[in-house]
Amino acid sequence: MPAPTPERTPATSPETSLRRMGFGPLEIAYDDSVLEPRPWTQAQSLWARELLDAAPAGRVLELCAGVGHIGLLAVHGTDRSIACVDLSPRAVELLVANAEANAMAAQVDVVHTDLARLPLDEERFALVVADPPWVPSAEVGRYPADPTLAIDGGPQGLDVARACIRAAGACLAGDGLLVLQLGTPEQAASLAPDLAAAGLRTVEVRALERGTLVRADRL
Structure with missing residues (x-):
């Protein structure tokens, strides 16, 4: 996957609205226009990091990356590079800033694109990590503080997850x-x-404090 300069857009809120949180050893910036990082999702980063020890050579790909906290933590302190993909221009802007703020800019490529356009070239990745929107559309109103784009997974909450698969x-x-x-x-x-249609199979399912993780390998 190429490493194009992501489309930059003006901040949707003033600089003073930025908030920062610790995510493991990282400091992650976000604002109200993107999904606030959930601390418990560090478990996804740590599982991905663990699996990298036995993964084939190559980069990591993060889908629905948001501001990048999960993918950045997964490769932090390793020699793996990561390509992070998201549809939100503001999330991409903040992801670039977070990579720079955590001295990881050389390790991270950020791509602003739709999942339907993947793959962009012939590169194949050692590991894919994805945290897609999974809230059913009818339940989005229960979470007024969260941007709809970041949580609406379609009628069953699975449309974007299927695109990630x-x-x-x-x-x-x-x-x-x-x-x-x-x-x-x-x-x-x-x-x-x-998963089967994509040539993958579930190997393990783990419960999070909120949410569920699935590890899938090639058939």
Whole structure:
């Protein structure tokens, strides 16, 4: 995947509205226009980091990256590079700033694009990590503080997750790995046919404080 300069857009809120939080050893900036990083999602980063020890050579790909906290922590302190993909111009802007603020700019490429456009070239990745929106559309109103784009997963909460699975199937190396975050174990189970169609299979499911992680490998 190339490393284009991401589309930059003016901040949707003034600099004073930026907030920062610790995410492991990282400091992550965000604002009200993007999804606030959830501390418990560090578990996804740490599992991905653990799996990298046995993953094939190559870069990591993060889908639905948001401000980058999960992917950045997954490769922090390693010699792996990461390509981070998101649809939100503001999230991309903050992701670039977070990579720079944590001295990881040389390790991170940021791509502003839609999942449907992947893969962008012939590169195949050792590991894909994704935290897509998984809230069913009818329940989005329960979370007024969260941007709709960042949480609306369609009627069953699985539309974007399915797009991530298709992208992972197309972008992973032959023995690559996927670590996907969802809302519930039931959502994870219902995605088994989508994983199979992408040439993947569920290996393990783990419960988070809130949410569910799925590890999938090649069939």
